[in-house]
Amino acid sequence: MNSKTILGLLGLLMLMSCEEDHLTISVGDNFIKSETTVALVDSMTVNMSSFKIDSIATSSCGYLLAGKYSDPFFGEVRCTGYCQLDLPSYTSIDDDEVLDSICIELPYSGTSYGDTLTLQTIKIHRVLEDIEATDIDASYIYNTSSFKYDTQALGEKSWNPRPNQNDKLEVRLSDELGADFMNMLKDNNDGIDITSDFVDYFKGVAVVSGSENTALLSFVADTSLKIVLYTHLIEEEKIEKSYIFPYASSLEQFNNISSDVSGFSIEALSTQRENISSGAMADMAYLQAGTAIVTRLDFPSLSRIFEVENKNYLYKAELVLRPITEIPRPVPLPESLTLYTTDKYNNFVSQITDTNGDAVYATFYHDEFFNEDTYYVFDITNYLYSELSGNYVDPNNGLLVMFGSSEFYGTVNRVVFDARSGSSYRPYLNLYYIFYN
Amino acid sequence: MIKQTKINTRYFILCVLLFAGGITLGQNTVSPYSIFGPGEIQSKGFGTNTGMGGAGIAMESGNYLNNLNPASYAGMDSLRLIVEFGLQGKSYSLNTSRNSHSGFTGNLAYLAIGFKYTPWLAGSFGVVPFSSIGYSIDRVNYVEGIYHQYTSNYVGSGGISQLYYSNAARLGKHLSLGATVSYMFGSLIQEENLVATTIVPSIMLVRTDYMRSMYVDFGVQYKFKTDKRDYSLGLTFALGQSLNSRHSVSLYNSSGTLMQSDDYNTDYLAVPNIIGTGLGIKADKYTFALDYTFQNWSGIRYPIQNDGFVDSHKFTMGIELNPWEKRAVNVFYKNWSYRFGMNYESSYLTFGNSNIKDRSFTLGFGIHLYDGLSKLDLSVTGGMKGTQSNNLLQEKYILFNVGFSLNEMAFIKRKIN
Numbered sequence: 001m002n003s004k005t006i007l008g009l010l011g012l013l014m015l016m017s018c019e020e021d022h023l024t025i026s027v028g029d030n031f032i033k034s035e036t037t038v039a040l041v042d043s044m045t046v047n048m049s050s051f052k053i054d055s056i057a058t059s060s061c062g063y064l065l066a067g068k069y070s071d072p073f074f075g076e077v078r079c080t081g082y083c084q085l086d087l088p089s090y091t092s093i094d095d096d097e098v099l100d101s102i103c104i105e106l107p108y109s110g111t112s113y114g115d116t117l118t119l120q121t122i123k124i125h126r127v128l129e130d131i132e133a134t135d136i137d138a139s140y141i142y143n144t145s146s147f148k149y150d151t152q153a154l155g156e157k158s159w160n161p162r163p164n165q166n167d168k169l170e171v172r173l174s175d176e177l178g179a180d181f182m183n184m185l186k187d188n189n190d191g192i193d194i195t196s197d198f199v200d201y202f203k204g205v206a207v208v209s210g211s212e213n214t215a216l217l218s219f220v221a222d223t224s225l226k227i228v229l230y231t232h233l234i235e236e237e238k239i240e241k242s243y244i245f246p247y248a249s250s251l252e253q254f255n256n257i258s259s260d261v262s263g264f265s266i267e268a269l270s271t272q273r274e275n276i277s278s279g280a281m282a283d284m285a286y287l288q289a290g291t292a293i294v295t296r297l298d299f300p301s302l303s304r305i306f307e308v309e310n311k312n313y314l315y316k317a318e319l320v321l322r323p324i325t326e327i328p329r330p331v332p333l334p335e336s337l338t339l340y341t342t343d344k345y346n347n348f349v350s351q352i353t354d355t356n357g358d359a360v361y362a363t364f365y366h367d368e369f370f371n372e373d374t375y376y377v378f379d380i381t382n383y384l385y386s387e388l389s390g391n392y393v394d395p396n397n398g399l400l401v402m403f404g405s406s407e408f409y410g411t412v413n414r415v416v417f418d419a420r421s422g423s424s425y426r427p428y429l430n431l432y433y434i435f436y437n
Numbered sequence: 438m439i440k441q442t443k444i445n446t447r448y449f450i451l452c453v454l455l456f457a458g459g460i461t462l463g464q465n466t467v468s469p470y471s472i473f474g475p476g477e478i479q480s481k482g483f484g485t486n487t488g489m490g491g492a493g494i495a496m497e498s499g500n501y502l503n504n505l506n507p508a509s510y511a512g513m514d515s516l517r518l519i520v521e522f523g524l525q526g527k528s529y530s531l532n533t534s535r536n537s538h539s540g541f542t543g544n545l546a547y548l549a550i551g552f553k554y555t556p557w558l559a560g561s562f563g564v565v566p567f568s569s570i571g572y573s574i575d576r577v578n579y580v581e582g583i584y585h586q587y588t589s590n591y592v593g594s595g596g597i598s599q600l601y602y603s604n605a606a607r608l609g610k611h612l613s614l615g616a617t618v619s620y621m622f623g624s625l626i627q628e629e630n631l632v633a634t635t636i637v638p639s640i641m642l643v644r645t646d647y648m649r650s651m652y653v654d655f656g657v658q659y660k661f662k663t664d665k666r667d668y669s670l671g672l673t674f675a676l677g678q679s680l681n682s683r684h685s686v687s688l689y690n691s692s693g694t695l696m697q698s699d700d701y702n703t704d705y706l707a708v709p710n711i712i713g714t715g716l717g718i719k720a721d722k723y724t725f726a727l728d729y730t731f732q733n734w735s736g737i738r739y740p741i742q743n744d745g746f747v748d749s750h751k752f753t754m755g756i757e758l759n760p761w762e763k764r765a766v767n768v769f770y771k772n773w774s775y776r777f778g779m780n781y782e783s784s785y786l787t788f789g790n791s792n793i794k795d796r797s798f799t800l801g802f803g804i805h806l807y808d809g810l811s812k813l814d815l816s817v818t819g820g821m822k823g824t825q826s827n828n829l830l831q832e833k834y835i836l837f838n839v840g841f842s843l844n845e846m847a848f849i850k851r852k853i854n
Contacts, residue, residue, distance in 0.1 A: 031742060031743050031744060031788045032472060032574065032576055032591070032741055032742065032743065033740065033741055033742060033743045034576065034578055034589060035629075035644075035740055035741060036578075036589065036629055036631070036642055037578075037581055038578070038580045038581065038587065038631065038636075038637050039580065039581035039582050040580060040581065040582035040583045040636075041582060042582060311686065311697075311699060313640070313688050313696060313697055315638050315640070315690075316638070432636065434631070434640060434642075434688070436642055436686065436688070437686070437740060
């Protein structure tokens with residue numbers, strides 16, 4: 001063995017350093033004190049309040065609402081749906097055609113509110129004013145807007161609605177209107193151009209509730225909503241013909257939505273700027289589409305997060321809201337809820353998003369059997385991170401609970417949140433921490 | 438005729454290589470017990486003493502180095518350079534009352550150089566392991582504030598190495614004094630992995646201590662002769678102290694992104710007062726050594742453990758036999774040294790009523806190499822540590838040690854006239 005050999009051997013040995021995967025073993029683990037703690041902190045106060053937005057745009061919402069129903073929390077809700085109709089695209093009408101009838105077809109959306117088991121009445125009125133936007137931008141019509149219509153109805157129908165079984169409601173309109181429309185088509189056919197004047201001539205219809213109604217019905221506002229003119233022509237044999245006056249434009253379709261809240265807690269709600277705390281409203285917070293009642297959430301003790309002294313990683317924040325228990329529920333609970341950030345004036349600032357930039361919607365846990373353990377969970381981690389950034393929490397900032405997507409404008413869905421202080425009722429802000437050394 | 442010329446430059450290359458390698462001294466520990474304290478404290482001793490079970494506080498360095506007592510270097514054979522390096526392999530099986538696991542690891546163990554300045558003053562420097570960590574432990578934890586169970590997996594690695602510089606002086610015929618100054622370095626790493634559940638995210642926390650601390654220990658040896666035997670007594674002392682380290686904590690999310698980290702200087706890693714005493718008897722055909730080491734661990738606390746430590750006691754006995762006079766013409770085995778050692782330790786770890794004890798038995802050989810001064814030391818140690826009762830673990834191990842003790846002569850170019 002010479003020095004070269006030794007040198008070579010050493011070099012080899014230095015490279016030779018083997019190690020195996022360790023056995024994972026739980027031995028003696030009870031003698032180890034973990035320096036890491038995962039903890040759920042749910043003691044943050046969540047204040048709930050409600051306010052009413054003065055008016056919201058209900059034009060272009062896609063649904064025509066008509067009828068009224070009594071809600072145990074929101075009073076009597078009443079809707080009148082407005083829409084415009086257009087000339088048929090096919091107008092080759094024979095001068096010898098004879099009027100049979102004229103009807104309006106309203107396709108059910110499947111949604112209804114209140115009690116549909118009793119006889120309901122819907123009246124179709126001719127609108128006498130131009131249905132048009134009243135705001136500065138001339139782009140929206142609001143839930144508070146209304147247009148004068150003929151006191152004499154064009155037609156009315158009393159029936160037992162089955163919005164889930166039948167696909168549409170058909171109401172026969174006056175033959176007088178039918179004759180008008182037929183003559184107009186004949187004039188048009190003779191070369192008199194009436195296309196541009198039709199909306200002037202027939203400004204639209206208002207679908208109005210009967211005074212004894214107990215249900216509010218939702219119809220789809222699209223091209224399946226139409227007036228159909230039925231005629232016949234006798235040549236060698238009788239030929240039946242029909243002309244469709246389709247739904248014209250979403251811009252001029254809207255719902256007037258009002259509610260009689262006298263005697264109800266929500267009577268106190270008047271303006272968007274003034275939210276009223278749940279404490280002053282029987283420990284409840286209110287959210288109703290159509291009438292524009294919104295629930296606001298505030299986290300007054302949020303800045304306490306900065307007082308946590310241990311090293312910590314706040315890895316998740318979730319908000320848990322419980323709807324109050326109603327048996328039976330007059331209106332189904334909303335499946336989709338979302339949150340908007342807000343300022344001290346209750347403005348809708350922006351919808352909250354997750355880290356991917358996708359809007360956050362609640363996960364809905366529905367206890368359909370016992371109707372007790374039903375709640376909504378929002379993952380607000382990303383929102384909280386941005387709220388806490390800068391090591392300062394603006395106490396004026398809060399969250400608004402909203403329906404998902406267009407529900408707020410085209411329905412009268414609603415939910416009442418429990419704001420009692422009991423641990424099984426109250427809203428929770430659950431903060432999930434990892435504390436470590 | 439052999440003529441001494443100059444020390445081969447390769448010798449220095451070797452030294453550089455040795456110390457570069459020494460920075461990455463391997464870790465042979467595979468024991469859940471190494472989660473406690475600064476890790477598993479490594480036994481001292483190079484080839485010769487390892488073969489005697491690690492005994493030799495009273496023994497002098499001769500044509501080999503004895504790092505059990507810094508005073509021993511004074512006994513080095515005159516005007517020599519001695520290089521020691523060793524490799525260790527470990528075959529182990531870990532047994533609990535429920536399961537068992539076995540395996541093998543191996544690494545470079547130590548590197549050292551000893552030299553004599555004058556007939557009465559000698560020194561040594563090198564890199565030796567101080568402690569070593571290797572474990573993977575699962576622990577069931579509960580989320581606070583909600584009834585929910587999750588598992589934390591702790592994986593430990595790393596260890597503390599000791600870069601030391603010792604000097605020893607002989608005062609008169611009987612007494613030697615020595616002192617060692619060490620720089621403790623290396624990193625102690627613990628990964629804590631939270632296993633994801635519906636509530637707990639997959640998180641990894643990495644806690645690392647980058648050791649950077651000085652450490653001092655002292656030794657005394659006293660020897661006297663009778664007609665037939667040399668007797669010696671040894672005493673070593675290391676003052677307990679807090680070791681300085683840079684502690685860093687990093688938190689990684691499930692996709693491995695660093696979310697938070699913090700680092701600061703700390704001295705929570707403490708080592709105790711260590712007192713060692715030894716008796717040595719040397720005759721023509723045998724050397725006997727008996728050591729007792731006391732480590733004053735009680736009162737030292739580490740954050741990871743629930744219970745405190747207890748004082749540890751270690752008894753080591755070793756014997757080296759040279760039954761035949763060494764001659765070049767002998768059959769090879771007659772020129773070998775034969776060594777035996779026994780070791781009993783009640784360690785600083787006590788869980789409930791169970792103290793973790795370590796018992797081992799060693800068999801070793803010293804084989805002289807071509808020049809008659811350099812040696813190859815082989816030893817096998819079989820031992821048991823811990824217990825299977827009280828949900829604890831017993832570790833059975835066989836250590837294979839290969840030590841090289843290279844004397845300066847080995848690097849001298851020979852020229853035969």
